[in-house]
Amino acid sequence: MAQDKVEITVESNDRMQFDTSEIKVEAGQTVVLTLKHVGKLPKAAMGHNWVLLTKGTDINSFGAEASKAAGNDYIPEGTDKVIVATKLIGGGQETTIEFTAPEKGTYDFICSFPGHYAMMKGKFIVE
Template identity: 65%
Template sequence: MKRTKYGVMLLASVLAFGAAAINPVDAKIPSAKTEVSDVKQTKAIVIKGTDAMQFDLKEIKVKAGQKVKLTLVHAGKLAKTAMGHNWVLLKPGVDVAAFGSKAAAARETEYIPKSEEASIVAHTKLVGGGESDTVEFTAPKKGTYTFICSFPGHYALMKGSFIVE
């Protein structure tokens, strides 16, 4: 009879231990290995530019070091020679008006001035009505950055904040 009593207690212990091993919440086993950090996930962003010289987003937030996949969609109908748009992320401290002035003279390079490449974090190519372009990059260090369209004169209206947390 004693063997049966101990056998039942042993069986109950094994079953309790087995249940704890199967259910990590009950066993207080941390689940950190299954959690995915925001930084490891690519942030997909779609921003639209219109024939009215407007971006549909004025603010974009990402995490420092996060992979970013940004797609610019020209939602208008005008050709890129008349109403082209691009998306240019500038480094902190860049004088937007001075950059825009140099960009206006850079028609051959789709309004991305060669002399200012060190001032740019990332940019799309120039697109016209109905077109789109995608750029992939890693978000820079924490801070607030300015994004613009560098087509002549557009930066005054087509700009926003790229916030890296």
């Protein structure tokens, strides 16, 4: 029996890394995701967010688009490529979002801070 709610913590650091590259949940579950920045650098220098992209989104083209959206935590205005995203945080901060897991499939998650998505990415697997 699936739990209705799953709590997930993802840590990010000053070396442009998430501490996980794979998250598994079940379709329809309430996901409570906390992003913790365990580094020390400020948001302007080493900000991180956690962005869940729609299926089939090209990470490189999305990342290039996101890099122009500094005023919106590096999430392009009006995009249809983002299911959910945290706000951008700096060292020592954390932020939590709650959302319903999408339909079954494999989705990409990234940090959309400019240049980070090449290393800071992973698979969000909905079973």
